Amino acid sequence: MTKSDSSALENARSLFAVGTTPITAIATDVVGNSASCSFTVSVLYRVAGFFAPVNNLPTLNSVNAGRAIPIKFSLSGNKGLNVFAAEPGSGPIGCDSSTEVELTDTVVAGNSSISYDPSAGQYVYVWKTDQSWAGTCRQFVIQLRDGTVQRANFKLR
Secondary structure, eight states, X not given: OOHHHHHHXXXXXXXXXXXXXXXXXXXXXXXXXXEEEEEEEEEOOOOOOEETTSOOTTOEEEXXXXXXXXXXXXXXXXXXXXXXSSOOEEEEEOOOOSOEEEOOOOBOOSSOEEEEETTTTEEEEEEEOOGGGTTEEEEEEXXXXXXXXXXXXXXXX
């Protein structure tokens, strides 16, 4: 085994951060012939969608505007509170869903916030809706640090 082979094996044992990492591997034989290849390693969270009280797409979750909604999801364990690539948000959408479900589990909250519930193995992002959104539909969006995006639709009364 050459020094290059040893380095390649050591790199193969590396742990990769969440997201995409470009890799170049170079191998050299005992007479100096070498070859290389490049590839990317993608490490993604294992997400199964949102948990109750939020219903996953294409369902339209119906809720009173101005309430805070506990958005629950799992990343297969506690990955720390820095799991978002950007602050979660929402934008207006059409209210043309055929499946609408009344969302009754809302909370009173001053601001949006994230926490991890170790007993349930779930993250809880409390999304504070705005009273001015009454009569509209919105899509709530989170983008995780691994680049994946999760969405849920809401009709605000």
